[in-house]
Amino acid sequence: MLTERQLYILKAIVDDYITNAEPVGSRTISKRQDINFSPATIRNEMSDLEEMGFLEKPHSSAGRIPSQKGYRYYVDHLLSPMQLSSRDVTDIRSQLAEKFQESEQVIQQSAKILSQLTSYTSIVLGPEVFESKLQQIQLIPISATQAVIIIVTDSGHVENQTVYFPENVSGSDVEKVVNILNDRLRGVPIYQLQQKLSQEIASVFKKYVSKYETMLTALREVFQDHQQEKVYYGGKTNILSQPEFNDVERVRNILNIFEEDALVSKLIRSEDQGLTIRIGEENDFKPFEDLSLVTATYTLDGKYVGTIGLLGPTRMEYPRVISLMEYFSRDMSDLLDRKNKN
Amino acid sequence: MLTERQLYILKAIVDDYITNAEPVGSRTISKRQDINFSPATIRNEMSDLEEMGFLEKPHSSAGRIPSQKGYRYYVDHLLSPMQLSSRDVTDIRSQLAEKFQESEQVIQQSAKILSQLTSYTSIVLGPEVFESKLQQIQLIPISATQAVIIIVTDSGHVENQTVYFPENVSGSDVEKVVNILNDRLRGVPIYQLQQKLSQEIASVFKKYVSKYETMLTALREVFQDHQQEKVYYGGKTNILSQPEFNDVERVRNILNIFEEDALVSKLIRSEDQGLTIRIGEENDFKPFEDLSLVTATYTLDGKYVGTIGLLGPTRMEYPRVISLMEYFSRDMSDLLDRKNKN
DNA sequence: TGTTAGCACTCTTAATCAACGAGTGCTAAA
DNA sequence: TTTAGCACTCGTTGATTAAGAGTGCTAACA
Incomplete structure (x- = not known):
């Protein structure tokens, strides 16, 4: 429904406005090498394009600028993708x-x-992170009630967080926990960690780890955070x-x-x-x-x-x-x- | 060398300008409850204060604003530290x-x-980071030529980085390396890691690790980065x-x-x-x-x-x-x- | 019938000017 | 020493004007 010439003019206007950030007048367009119409003709076309909603005027005696619809049309139909230099x-x-x-x-x-x-x-x-899978978990004690937990994914991404144990936890317990986690959770997508923890790991912990509840809540918190x-x-x-x-x-x-x-x-x-x-x-x-x-x-x-x-x-x-x-x-x-x- | 009154006026001007961001005139000051001098008197004082460099005028018919020196004096001598609410x-x-x-x-x-x-x-x-000391180093293999190295400090801070080995490195070598590093470097301030690596560790590596040069250059790079x-x-x-x-x-x-x-x-x-x-x-x-x-x-x-x-x-x-x-x-x-x- | 020259009109921008007011600095009196 | 009074300065505001860019319409042209 747009004539060849209208397309051409619309494109010219958008191009010009993109580079100069100033409303484009009819004379500017008609001066272009590739266009052989007088400003008056251009004006008529512009007026039509405005009526159709592709252009707008900031005020009555400024040139035209593309409307949102104008940009959209430009992007969809007019634009010649530029070869990267x-x-x-x-x-x-x-x-x-x-x-x-x-x-x-x-x-x-x-x-x-x-x-x-x-x-x-x-x-x-x-x-x-949650597209990738758990590679390994490490738990490194810093003090009696404090440790750093480190989660490494198969893409080489590392997340870490400090955990606090409300009560002392023995070194052997920590070791057991790490082993269990690595055994059971390797290859599990990060976003599933928390779920698996509750469903599968909890019962295993209960069997082997003495202060398992302490550990569990601490871990739960950690897994919570890493989904963004x-x-x-x-x-x-x-x-x-x-x-x-x-x-x-x-x-x-x-x-x-x-x-x-x-x-x-x-x-x-x-x-x-x-x-x-x-x-x-x-x-x-x-x-x-x-x-x-x-x-x-x-x-x-x-x-x-x-x-x-x-x-x-x-x-x-x-x-x-x-x-x-x-x-x-x-x-x-x-x-x-x-x-x-x- | 500043009179009591000048101090008072200077403080009043700075206070006022701080809250209102506008040049302060003599009338404004003289209207204050705690000041009982006419604008003219204030003006004389202001003029003196300006001559001494504590105040300046944006232009001849505006009020005064504190100069840099004025602020400095205010901060050093005049300011009454506000009780936190x-x-x-x-x-x-x-x-x-x-x-x-x-x-x-x-x-x-x-x-x-x-x-x-x-x-x-x-x-x-x-x-x-470099104020704190190394607690533990972990090296976690991701693939044959790629591993994540994790540095944990005694303050619970964790740094990690991916390292690439140009040639395949065996699992047992990695294990040896980790053991050596943890043995020798625990408690060493982070900023000394690189130095120690070259001076002490290199020779140990040479003895026990087969592809020790590969490992060494990889580690050196890692330690380099973490000083900021x-x-x-x-x-x-x-x-x-x-x-x-x-x-x-x-x-x-x-x-x-x-x-x-x-x-x-x-x-x-x-x-x-x-x-x-x-x-x-x-x-x-x-x-x-x-x-x-x-x-x-x-x-x-x-x-x-x-x-x-x-x-x-x-x-x-x-x-x-x-x-x-x-x-x-x-x-x-x-x-x-x-x-x-x- | 499409194109264009011409021209009146609109509207923004920049420049000029006057009035205003906040504030100063000086003088002279209290 | 303080202050009232007053002339003077200078930025701000608003109005007015002129210039310029651009439009829209009409009428003439090809």
């Missing part, structure tokens, strides 16, 4: 290659690079450099959200494999109503482990961002797979 | 008491409370609510500093036991030139373990902040001591 690619390669030690570092580094390349804020959800996903940020303050965010109060609100990992995690998370783009109000979250969020998932052995996200103004460099996100989504997965095979 | 105390008590599990949580929670009570930004340096202090923040964005920070660019600069823990750590750190107040340029750091930083140390068993800091505008509620910091400095030390004795 070879400089970008080598940049990424070199920066990711050097840090190759721990999965966690790969993720952190990715967040950083992503934010540097875009000057938006990147948010990466770390591998969910980690959140990594890159360029938290990048968003402040966007001209649309010169109001300190607005900025403060957004920055405060970043402090609440649980909330962010919920916002970013996306079940869909592949790329997701949420524009403005599509985020369904008031403080993000003029922000766009592009997310992609990354995998390990084909299974979902986390999400990478990029948060910027609705006026976002979609073509570039999309290419970048696709690249990262693939590259991180590869990297993690390779690390995993080591 | 009993509400504050109970607030703190209740919020610190509930979270009592891990040292790290105590610190984190302290940072949070401190920022909430003041609406400044709190920065707390975590216990320096952790930095905890509370209310990172609180500073944005101060009226003097309505310029996004300024804010961005400060916020960016918070992302670099090493730098912050260096800035906050203070060797002096007790309270330190650095006003504006005394921080010797450009981006902090109109910020004040109040720091105090906290201890464990009488020994320095970390620093708590509060960062706000030079126009800071010094009386309140000082009391709070003193309180926290004591309370955190107590808390940690008690935890340590458990």
Whole structure:
């Protein structure tokens, strides 16, 4: 229902607004090399596009800016995904290659690079612990009533926590407990630990361990805590450099959200494999109503482990961002797979 | 060299400016209950105080604001440390008491409370790992060439890192290594680990472990990393609510500093036991030139373990902040001591 | 019938100006 | 020594104006 020319003009406007952050006038468009119509013609088309809801006017004598619907249409139909420059690619390669030690570092580094390349804020959800399985449990006594419990997963992730025993527990009891746990729980997904503990382990403890209730409650607490996903940020303050965010109060609100990992995690998370783009109000979250969020998932052995996200103004460099996100989504997965095979 | 009255007036001006963030005029001061001089008299005194460098004028027809020197004098001689309200105390008590599990949580929670009570930004340096001693080392194989090494200190702190062995290492070798390390290194301060490794352990390895060089380089890397202090923040964005920070660019600069823990750590750190107040340029750091930083140390068993800091505008509620910091400095030390004795 | 030149109109932005008021500094009197 | 009085300074506020960018409409053109 949109004519060829309208498509062309809409694209031109969005492109222009994305780079200049200023309402686009008819003359600006008509001056372009690839367009051979007078401003008046463009104006007529713009007027139509506005009527259809793709454009809006900040005020009657400004140019047009894309509406939310305009961005959406642009993203869905108009946008030509930009080829990543070879400089970008080598940049990424070199920066990711050097840090190759721990999965966690790969993720952190990715967040950083992503934010540097875009000057938006990147948010990466770390591998969910509960997707991975228990490799080993260690209990290291610090004092008579205090020990550190360490949980190592098959992906090499380590969680630790201090436990307090209300009454003294003998060294041999601790040893027994560790043995039992390792025997029975190796290979069990982290999120099932607590359940297994109550159902299977409790009775075994009862048989062999003298102060089994003390141990049990202590362990229960520990398993409770480790079900959350980690959140990594890159360029938290990048968003402040966007001209649309010169109001300190607005900025403060957004920055405060970043402090609440649980909330962010919920916002970013996306079940869909592949790329997701949420524009403005599509985020369904008031403080993000003029922000766009592009997310992609990354995998390990084909299974979902986390999400990478990029948060910027609705006026976002979609073509570039999309290419970048696709690249990262693939590259991180590869990297993690390779690390995993080591 | 300052008369009684001048002291009084200087204090009144600083107090007023601290609460209202606006230049203080002579009339405002003379209206105060406790002052019985006409505006003209006050003006004369103000003029003198300005000449001496304690006050300055934003422009000729505004009131006066304290100069850096003014704040300094106020802090050193004028300020009456405010009694903490009993509400504050109970607030703190209740919020610190509930979270009592891990040292790290105590610190984190302290940072949070401190920022909430003041609406400044709190920065707390975590216990320096290298003050504590090695309790136990664990090496947990994940795959043939990959293991997780876990370092537990006597304070219950856990550090972990993944190590890669370039060539396969046998299980018995790993076991030997762990035994040797635990035998020889228990009780050694963390910061000495690397040194000891090269000096003493290397030769032992050579004797008993087949691929000892592989192990050695892997371990060396691990010990390298764990010498930094952790930095905890509370209310990172609180500073944005101060009226003097309505310029996004300024804010961005400060916020960016918070992302670099090493730098912050260096800035906050203070060797002096007790309270330190650095006003504006005394921080010797450009981006902090109109910020004040109040720091105090906290201890464990009488020994320095970390620093708590509060960062706000030079126009800071010094009386309140000082009391709070003193309180926290004591309370955190107590808390940690008690935890340590458990 | 689609395109475009022309022009009146709208609305923002920047600049200028005057009035206001908060505050100072000085002088002279108490 | 203190203070009343007053002229002066300077930032703030609001109004007014001019400039400029852009639109929308009409009428002419191909």
